Amino acid sequence: MTIERPAIQSFQPPVRTLMGPGPSDVPPRVLSALARPTVGHLDPSFVGMMDEVKTLLRYAFQTRNDLTFPVSGPGSLGMETCFVNLVTPGDKVIVCVNGVFGGRMVENVRRLGGTPVIVEDAWGEPVDPAKVEDAFKANPDARLFAFVHAETSTGALSDAATLAAIARRHDALTIMDCVTSLGGVPVLLDEWGIDAAYSGSQKCLSCTPGLSPVSFSEAAVARIRARTTPCPSWFQDLGLVLGYWSGAKRTYHHTAPVNPLYGLHESLVILAEEGLEAAWQRHRDNHLRLAAGLQKLGLDFVVREDARLPQLNTVWVPQGVDEAACRARLLNEFGLEIGAGLGALAGKVWRIGLMGHSSRASNIALCLAALETVIRG
């Protein structure tokens, strides 16, 4: 043999408390679901479970959209699934950038041969609707509008209802990133008139990472059906994926990630048991508790009060504090993960997540006590 066999043992991960920007703590019920016996992806029992996942996702997204299902990959693939199906070469797309993930949307548009019109806001600010209105007036031929509902890189929440209404008035379809918002704050696709939305399994749904729930309105499906150029991605072509996820005959497209979908199903059952309103309330209440404690520690928020995400609290690292060393101590001494800054905020902020199962009193108590220890040195 060219390559000898490596002597590597089974991996036993450490037990962490996950209070970064995701993954969040995964409840034992979801972990147990992952370990249930694997069945075939065309097994009648599995097909029935898929239908339940779609129903549960429609509840989470508050939509009647038929085309609502989990993409077999992480949130970034869900993002790409929206763009690769809706953007055709030459399309003008108004994209709001107020953090890392808006920038990634721009990147998607460019690679697909579209022309992005960038509406920029400072990192930490929500998207400014007046700028979006101006962008549409300057670009009446824009066919698509895209924004991030909850910017994971900054912790800012934008006003989705207002933004989508502007796009609708200008006859553009709206793509919304709700990776971090879904399950933590209201996400009301139908009420707001969102045409394409994507999320992630590992944030406020508290499933493991690797799946991306998406939903498409009838207008979005009509736009996709009217394409004259083929979708450049075979894997993400919704025309093909549809044959597997809906319709009477389940046409084989790709092998669905069976056990990860068990986990997503369980996490959505947990969300439905709690109820969306109760989950939103819990996220709000715990955010206020954490914020009060952080202020006592002298930590200031990056985002102004009315635009703060309850599930993602971004604070400035105090002067003279070694941010990376603090995070290392939190991890090594307390088994606690919090997030570092990304992009323009790298080295300057901490991102403290209270997402899904992580949004609970014991996590807040641990986090505040541990932070106090490491900040005071």
Place this chain on the structure above:
Amino acid sequence: MTIERPAIQSFQPPVRTLMGPGPSDVPPRVLSALARPTVGHLDPSFVGMMDEVKTLLRYAFQTRNDLTFPVSGPGSLGMETCFVNLVTPGDKVIVCVNGVFGGRMVENVRRLGGTPVIVEDAWGEPVDPAKVEDAFKANPDARLFAFVHAETSTGALSDAATLAAIARRHDALTIMDCVTSLGGVPVLLDEWGIDAAYSGSQKCLSCTPGLSPVSFSEAAVARIRARTTPCPSWFQDLGLVLGYWSGAKRTYHHTAPVNPLYGLHESLVILAEEGLEAAWQRHRDNHLRLAAGLQKLGLDFVVREDARLPQLNTVWVPQGVDEAACRARLLNEFGLEIGAGLGALAGKVWRIGLMGHSSRASNIALCLAALETVIRG
């Protein structure tokens, strides 16, 4: 609320014996690994595990390729990762089609603006090297060559060493689909000179579906680096993915599917414990046992003896037998899944998998006894 909360319970899958074309039976060790506590995708312990996964995959693929890692999605996404990075618009690509998955390669090339030159063989036949040689002579400007090592739709094994050598003589890079071959029959990337290979987690590795191990040679990486047009997919752009999977600084690209990767790690540890040669021998031995039993039942193989995949046994459904009704009885009475035919073979064949953990004496005994019952009515 627009959408009321659904009353859906936790999902308890039935226990199946999986002898279709994948997923195969997942051993309890792998299921347990999936349920281990989730850590962050940038956690030092997780980064260490990723390095082990890469080492274990290099052993499985028999390669020294640095760029060897699992794509965060199913095998079809692994396929697309190879094509989207290596095919640029206008490229001529020689593609062998002897079943469904060769056809999917053609589809990938077309959507990326490449020109496929199709080398066709009958379904059930291995790829004919003479036809490949002719195709290269007729198309000296072909820059890429692609074939399926083990056609999952037919059960035919092609001669990878000979095919890759032809491509090398004509200065083309070789992409090989080894979704069904990896772990079941020899896959020797370096010895054969394969430039890009992709596989799936749920076949002979006996992990759950959802991950796609890939490997790229230095020549493939050089070709990717020399691209003058950007990779149309942000998610699959290896230039970006590389920053996360290798290099000293782990740059955030996307959130890795943490728990599924625990499962893949465990399945690769199990493969290394058994040893590749022993695994190949076990697949061969069990194939011969099953084949003897199938012949006693009067079932004929679709593929000639010297090109049969030991891990995927495709037989003609006997005259007068209702193939779908038989599979339904196998599933409902015996909890046994075998595969139906795909594409041109739909309704005409059964595909009986002996992949990974499914390749064992008890499965063969069950399958033969149950098949005898349902065929005789």
